[in-house]
Amino acid sequence: MENELTYSKAAAELEVIVKEIEEENIAVDALSEKVKRAAQLIRFCRSKLRGTGEEVEKVLADLEEKTREEEGEQF
């Protein structure tokens, strides 16, 4: 799985999100999407630090699947 989330990927993405929000004026609609993603990343890191990483990955995988389904419905 090439998209496997790692600590460094998660931290980097999280910090990019924070920077984006800090530096650009992000619309509230986009903001909620970004914050949702940030919350995922934070949850991933903190759970993985405490060894519940596998569960987190499963949750994230489910979540992504759902998102894909929803996007599929839109088109």
Next chain:
Amino acid sequence: MAESPIITLSELNFSIKAALSYSFPDTYWVIAEIAESRCDQKGHCYFNLVEKDDDRTVAQIRANCWAYEYRKISQKFEKATREPLKPGMKVLFLAAINFHEVYGLSLLIKDIDPSYSLGEMARKKREVIERLQKEGLIELNKGLRLPLVPQRIAVVSAPGAAGYGDFMSHIANNPFGYSFNIQLFPAIMQGQEAEKSIVAALHEIRKRQDSFDVAAIVRGGGSQVELNCYDGYELAVAIAKLPLPVFTGIGHERDDTVADMVAHTRMKTPTAVADFLISGLKAFEDRILEAQRRLGRLCEKALKDENHKLNTLIQRFHYAVKNSFRHQESGLDSALKALKIQVSHLLRTANDRLTIYEKTVKHLDPANVLKRGYSIASLDGKVLKSVADVEAGASISIRLQDGTVKGKVQEVFTHGE
């Protein structure tokens, strides 16, 4: 042959013994390397001492040390060097020359000067360090980047040792609840076999390097002797060339060992290594939490801004609606006025037109025409419009304003053109 006297072996050996004690009456400080050593049950110790030039033996002799002396000597040596007397060591013994009629020539060891061995060890260590420096190995492992989160750890230690136990319980009881994935690679951690054993463990780790973030060599709780193995060249190379950052927590009280020098990070004790690893995870979590806090503040601000924008928009909308009503109200008023004007104008125009019609109608009324002196002639009830409709002698009636005249037509003529 006849000139030589004939004597017994014991007589010969006795003569040798006498000659030797005459020639070597004193004791001597002798530099030698221990090639072999063996102690018996009574505590007497037997050595094979050699002198080497490179790898070639240039001198060799047996040596004995009686139990009482040996106990004193070995304690003195260990106290000074933290190493037991063992093969491979260069030592400075005080020895007497001894010849026994049955057992032959040997040295009788009386004392030892550990400072010579200490100097030798230091020299050896220096040589190892210099060689490592020349080969660029001292800094090699330090050049590896510490992983962001050192969570998968390959540990080289002795399974039953206190140091390993301390390390594990410290990791397991970390106050943040972090979980670590720790794999033990068992090794002998002190003594003659240690260097080879630790090197072998490091090679095992190397085979599975992708499964680990860092390696740790931990030891402690054992005695403070026999740690010379950590100054060995082979171990230093194995540490330096491991593609994972190596932590040491060897738990010794003396100066840094060579292993410490080539390691990525050296700690005094196994618990210090554990603390360092835990602090690595804490630092990462702090970074994540800081991002979370910043995100929280940003969201709060963004929502406040958005709320403010919305409120402003609502106010503007209110104002715009009110304004538009006022506008339309006044528009309606003027339209009404215009309508009124328009209507009264229309009414007037219509009235004028009616008056004209009335007049016209009045003019055209036959009664009025008759009043003005015109008359209407008719024949058999039909109005006469042309002379062609009447002949002389016909009875016609003529309607005037106030009555009718009846008569006979005398003549009909046409007005000439």
